[in-house]
Amino acid sequence: MEVVQQDTQIRFNNHEHSRKIKAWVQDNRTYANLGKCANYIPALERANPSQLGICIIGSNGSMVKMGDFDTAFTLQSISKVIGFIAACIDYGISYVLERVDVEPTGDAFNSIIRLEVHKPGRPFNPMINAGAITVASLLGGRNPVEKVESILLLIERIVGRYPTINEEVFHSEWQTAHRNRALAYYLKEMGFLDCTVEEALEVYLKQCSIEVTTEDVAMIGLVLANDGYHPIRKEQIFSKEVARLTKALMVTCGMYNASGKFAAFVGIPAKSGVSGGILAAIPPRGRSGDSPFMDGCGIGIYGPAIDEFGNSVAGVMLLKQISREWDFNIF
Amino acid sequence: MEVVQQDTQIRFNNHEHSRKIKAWVQDNRTYANLGKCANYIPALERANPSQLGICIIGSNGSMVKMGDFDTAFTLQSISKVIGFIAACIDYGISYVLERVDVEPTGDAFNSIIRLEVHKPGRPFNPMINAGAITVASLLGGRNPVEKVESILLLIERIVGRYPTINEEVFHSEWQTAHRNRALAYYLKEMGFLDCTVEEALEVYLKQCSIEVTTEDVAMIGLVLANDGYHPIRKEQIFSKEVARLTKALMVTCGMYNASGKFAAFVGIPAKSGVSGGILAAIPPRGRSGDSPFMDGCGIGIYGPAIDEFGNSVAGVMLLKQISREWDFNIF
Amino acid sequence: MEVVQQDTQIRFNNHEHSRKIKAWVQDNRTYANLGKCANYIPALERANPSQLGICIIGSNGSMVKMGDFDTAFTLQSISKVIGFIAACIDYGISYVLERVDVEPTGDAFNSIIRLEVHKPGRPFNPMINAGAITVASLLGGRNPVEKVESILLLIERIVGRYPTINEEVFHSEWQTAHRNRALAYYLKEMGFLDCTVEEALEVYLKQCSIEVTTEDVAMIGLVLANDGYHPIRKEQIFSKEVARLTKALMVTCGMYNASGKFAAFVGIPAKSGVSGGILAAIPPRGRSGDSPFMDGCGIGIYGPAIDEFGNSVAGVMLLKQISREWDFNIF
Amino acid sequence: MEVVQQDTQIRFNNHEHSRKIKAWVQDNRTYANLGKCANYIPALERANPSQLGICIIGSNGSMVKMGDFDTAFTLQSISKVIGFIAACIDYGISYVLERVDVEPTGDAFNSIIRLEVHKPGRPFNPMINAGAITVASLLGGRNPVEKVESILLLIERIVGRYPTINEEVFHSEWQTAHRNRALAYYLKEMGFLDCTVEEALEVYLKQCSIEVTTEDVAMIGLVLANDGYHPIRKEQIFSKEVARLTKALMVTCGMYNASGKFAAFVGIPAKSGVSGGILAAIPPRGRSGDSPFMDGCGIGIYGPAIDEFGNSVAGVMLLKQISREWDFNIF
Structure with a gap:
């Protein structure tokens, strides 16, 4: 075709x-x-x-x-890029980088080891789940809906169309997100989340479920x-x-x-x-x-x-x- | 000036x-x-x-x-770049990458952890010591002198002058290389070195001591x-x-x-x-x-x-x- | 006195x-x-x-x-002993040890590293939080209340008095259990929990809050x-x-x-x-x-x-x- | 029989x-x-x-x-017990425990990870190789022969016979001790060895080769x-x-x-x-x-x-x- x-x-x-x-x-x-x-x-x-x-x-x-x-298809981890940009637009690079570093790790995307070994360090970068959830938590907006909205609007400005969230995908992700919840609770304990764990996960998993x-x-x-x-x-x-x-x-x-x-x-x-x-x-x-x-x-x-x-x-x-x-x- | x-x-x-x-x-x-x-x-x-x-x-x-x-000044870790290029010239990229990966790690340059956790994996990249020592061991040449020579000649081809090795620096490095010896013996056990540990270290520490x-x-x-x-x-x-x-x-x-x-x-x-x-x-x-x-x-x-x-x-x-x-x- | x-x-x-x-x-x-x-x-x-x-x-x-x-005072980690015994009474040693090993670790009680490095291994022992939460999840009983009951009844049989749960302590533990939630979600993903994360945590944090x-x-x-x-x-x-x-x-x-x-x-x-x-x-x-x-x-x-x-x-x-x-x- | x-x-x-x-x-x-x-x-x-x-x-x-x-048969790791006792006899428990802890680890006997993660901590216990090599290095005696002698004499006092070292085993161990050399050089860099790496290894591998x-x-x-x-x-x-x-x-x-x-x-x-x-x-x-x-x-x-x-x-x-x-x- x-x-x-x-x-x-x-x-x-x-x-x-x-x-x-x-x-x-x-x-x-x-x-x-x-x-x-x-x-x-x-x-x-x-x-x-x-x-x-x-x-x-x-x-x-x-x-x-x-x-x-x-x-x-749904953005999944590609949304980490958009989320990071949206957070930088809202708060500036310096503020965002206080919460998440920009170093590669060589670990798996959903690894939790480094958070413990380098305690109390920031997540190593916004492209691994730990960093992306941290970024999702600090997006502009008083609640998950508004935070996701900041990503949706950024995409709309770029592609000229307000994207939809694939609710089936989001629902499935939400149900199976044990590992991401583990990461998010770990981040919460370490003080890196600006909202509750459930809110941060809602934002993160919805941004992953944006259809493009x-x-x-x-x-x-x-x-x-x-x-x-x-x-x-x-x-x-x-x-x-x-x-x-x-x-x-x-x-x-x-x-x-x-x-x-x-x-x-x-x-x-x-x-x-x-x-x-x-x-x-x-x-x-x-x-x-x-x-x-x-x-x-x-x-x-x-x-x-x-x-x-x-x-x-x-x-x-x-x-x-x-x-x-x-x-x-x-x- | x-x-x-x-x-x-x-x-x-x-x-x-x-x-x-x-x-x-x-x-x-x-x-x-x-x-x-x-x-x-x-x-x-x-x-x-x-x-x-x-x-x-x-x-x-x-x-x-x-x-x-x-x-x-002495090249120190800058020599890792030259050594990697020399090895690729001598043996081709494929051969070299069988011994050393090209993934960033986020670990310290002299870290040994990842070798153990990812056992029996290759060193993660030629820019960390474990990878650079591995590369040094496989350089063309039947002995350390010839292996170092392959680096010195490459530099000569580029800069138009045969560089010297700072013997004082090499001697000091050799004396204090406990951590590098630890890495090299670990690599030897895992089968990544093409020569003895002492030979690989001689090559690596001499390349680090090249004066530029x-x-x-x-x-x-x-x-x-x-x-x-x-x-x-x-x-x-x-x-x-x-x-x-x-x-x-x-x-x-x-x-x-x-x-x-x-x-x-x-x-x-x-x-x-x-x-x-x-x-x-x-x-x-x-x-x-x-x-x-x-x-x-x-x-x-x-x-x-x-x-x-x-x-x-x-x-x-x-x-x-x-x-x-x-x-x-x-x- | x-x-x-x-x-x-x-x-x-x-x-x-x-x-x-x-x-x-x-x-x-x-x-x-x-x-x-x-x-x-x-x-x-x-x-x-x-x-x-x-x-x-x-x-x-x-x-x-x-x-x-x-x-x-509240039992806190002492309850890990009682919970382990209760689980062994209910299911036998073999069954319990399929879910949790009995090896010491040298890691902190709330460490998550080993779970990832030794994936997909069982928690190392029932005296660290990861193991104790796993044990809590498999206690006899169809719901958290019944599971905690099996611990309370065991204590009653021993001390001759049905112990009470310090609700203030339980409430506080519940609110601050980010790290334990991280562990529990990790365990859930790895298939070690016999119930939901929230149920396992309710059991575990209630047993920690038993007053003695x-x-x-x-x-x-x-x-x-x-x-x-x-x-x-x-x-x-x-x-x-x-x-x-x-x-x-x-x-x-x-x-x-x-x-x-x-x-x-x-x-x-x-x-x-x-x-x-x-x-x-x-x-x-x-x-x-x-x-x-x-x-x-x-x-x-x-x-x-x-x-x-x-x-x-x-x-x-x-x-x-x-x-x-x-x-x-x-x- | x-x-x-x-x-x-x-x-x-x-x-x-x-x-x-x-x-x-x-x-x-x-x-x-x-x-x-x-x-x-x-x-x-x-x-x-x-x-x-x-x-x-x-x-x-x-x-x-x-x-x-x-x-x-040769003592191998059983010698770790004798070496530890000999060191305690020579220097007292306090002195020895300044160099080696007594905590179990759950790691493999030849693991090096923990030394790096817990840097600059002592080896976790004298029953893993890192700890045993450390203990071997601090045995009484001005050289490897005298240090090994302190173990041989302790055994003689107990069993009533001066034991021999199986030279074939020692020679083979010495040739293949890459991993132990890695550990020993690591320990040397961290300042835990009281003698050279080669001396500590000679003591350790000879004690392993004592025939009983x-x-x-x-x-x-x-x-x-x-x-x-x-x-x-x-x-x-x-x-x-x-x-x-x-x-x-x-x-x-x-x-x-x-x-x-x-x-x-x-x-x-x-x-x-x-x-x-x-x-x-x-x-x-x-x-x-x-x-x-x-x-x-x-x-x-x-x-x-x-x-x-x-x-x-x-x-x-x-x-x-x-x-x-x-x-x-x-x-």
Whole structure:
């Protein structure tokens, strides 16, 4: 399936790039066999593991969509990026970093060890669950609904559509969140939560359950690529400092325990979720004269078969190929 | 002190940039008060903590040197970068990565915990001591002298001068290397060393004792910035893949336990050593039209007063200012 | 204050032993200055730190009470012993040990690290919180009230009085149990809890809030000393196997992170609580001919000023003196 | 094979007890199938896994020997007990405990994690390798030979024969001691070793290589059982305080990571070695009137097929049966 879209802002992309992306999606879709869908809740388990879709949006408004680009999926851990940005918008970087550090850990996303060993240290970074729950607790708003609203509104400003929360997913997450509750109660005891444990979890699990498509994710990536500036809406959504900090976090901690390998072999700021989504931001650069998207672009990928680390298998392989072929590696 | 150098290859740099660097060195030198020289061996303890020097070499051969740029210092952990590259040249990336992973850890550089918890896993990355000793053991050469030689020759190819090993530093390191011996014996038991413990340590501690100046380090950074190509000698020293991988490692693991913070607030591939040196590589890019070194540059910094993480205090602050002012942040 | 009590079952103790105990209580009371009352909930913080009381009940029914022996206090961690015995009575040792191991750890009582490192292992022993919460969850009874009832009835069978739960303490514990909730949710995720987290915590925190005096605790110790046989009521309360196992656990894990030191220098099966209570069981033995309580005895101590490990400072010193003077050391 | 020995000091044991021991050795020998000999060095690997032998010496000099009681084996970790006693004799308990704690850990015998997490804490106890190497380093003597001599002489005083060191075993241990070297260098860096790493290891590995039989080990157990007093030679070899402390350590930490289970189900102070030896000390007591060895006894066992924890499989089962049948459980 191929879509080349145009409206007042989004323009046709040239055919050669579309043709290449089409071939790469086909080629890399086979890697989905090496993974399987997350199965801890029914909604994720029901996903079609052979799907693979992508949307790329350039700074000039050009867009390429290919494969299963229009399947709706929940943000899951990709929401950690949005939550972190929303918290920085509301309170400033300094305030947020008093509650959560920005160091990679090498531990599993849901690890609790480091909190105890480094007691009474902050969670190591906002891309692991401990850090993301801490960030969720300090979002602007007097209650969980308002806190989630600050994330929903930020997404709306970027994608032009108020997103919905997948209530089935949220309900399932809520029921099975034993490990996250363990983390949250630990954080509460250590004084890192600005609200009750149940409130923080409600915010965190609702932000994880926000439903998007690859286009939404690509648009978020586009704004990150442009240092917080929305090149299509022509609006500064958040500061350059927040954007740079967020992209650095994506590189050092964005792909779970495979972040180092992803940086080493793909070299793109990216954040994955167990639903199979990947958010990537390609900053503008002038390295190779003949690559497309020289002014930067945002990429949204969906491929629900994930690997042992929690990353979309086919999605990572697709991004790796794109990065190599079009020299998107930032290093 | 200001030096603008010229020879057949290295050209004058324009005065305005020199003037700015001069002011920034002066400004940031005061931060040295917040750190102190490493004191575990006499040679490092004797350093003048108030020193701060820098050398920047652009891809076009322009060079700026300022402050205490000509003080000789030992590579220490900066050598981990050279050793890793040398091993990849000798054996290929795949072979090396069978012995050492590329994931950041958040643990201290000399930590042994993770080796035990993740048993029988590889060392997490070549920028921590466990990984660097592993890499040292597999360098090309039948004995420690030949293995060190492979590093010395690589440096010679880049800087045009066969470097010397500071024997006093090596001797002191050798005497006090209890923790590194502990790591090495642990690695030996786990089967990660290709030679004896004493041989691996001799290689590792000798590479740490290689004496350089900021210009040497800047030249190494320049080659990394140019993806392994030496723009002055017009020679491909190592492959683009090795260069990209190495720069990714520098970003995720290069600045000890402050790597995440450095990525977040400076955003430059860099590697520090406890001697106070910093190696930085600025890839070419086209972001802001009015910055110098648009085609990329290498930076060598020396400032022996280090912080709790092991990084030059004034050096980090200087790099932060340069990155902000000239938009060197890669994210 | 000295009390020598007599009824049909409890007989006068000889005066010399009373006199010695009186002196030792006076002497060791001064050690209370080195500790302070637990302060995480008001009820514990309100305790008088200078108090020290003891009750010893011999197998022949003789009893000595001295000092602040009649101050009511909550069992806290001493309840872990009762809960473990109750679970073994209800389900047998084998069943219980499928859910909780009997190995000492050296970790803090509320540590969560080991659960993660040894995943998916059982909690290491029933004397740490993770193990005690697991045991609480599998107690006989269809709901928390019935599960707590099984502990209350066991205590009633031993002390001859249905104990009360200090509702203020339970309420405070419930409000501040963030760390225990973290542990419990972790256990739930790992499949070790037989009921909901909130139910397990209700049981565990209620059993911690059972109010007793030194005499109650001494009577429990007496039954343990006699391998489950109640020498005054002339009734086998639980099996010899359960008693021996429980005393072994008390020796290896009963005094928090100071269990090893307590075994080394006091040498008595004992279990402490942060309220300042200590339960000790002196098995019958024939070592030295002139010691009192040759047929074994139970000891209850109360001294609310606790040390860094959570043990009553004066209580431990008092037990150490008694053990040395009367050769109670079992080794 | 059955031997009932008599000399001026060692008297015949009654026939019924010999008959029972004979049957139990036969019965429990079959458990050897569940284990296998240590295979990290040839000398241990060569042992006959089906062997099982025992020697029991009572305080009155009676002795029972059964099965493969006369096979020579090396002390291995059993030497940790002797080394600890020797150090306490030379320097006093207080001095020794400044270098090594007495807390059980639950970690593997060769674990290094805890040293790092609890930095800069002492090794947790003298029964794990880190603690035993520390103790070896502080033994009386100006060099390794003299330090080992202090252990050999202590054994000679107890067993009446100057023991030999199995040089083949020592040589093999020395060659393969990577993990112990790692521990020792770690300890050296932390300042816990009183001599060089190589010296401490020489002492430790030589003490592990001391060759004994079950009778030697039983005699050591007999002296421990009698609180340091040698009932046959009628001599106080070491103080009651050292004996009690040592037996407490054996109970909490003597059987590797199965110490808790051994205390719970066997209930005897014991120390095992990977060679398949077990040292046990049964304190005198008057619990059940019809058991033999009412005045205490020492037990030496040899059964080289070990379990996953490092304990003789058949030996543990044999001790369990003896403890149950003759009520040797100290709790």
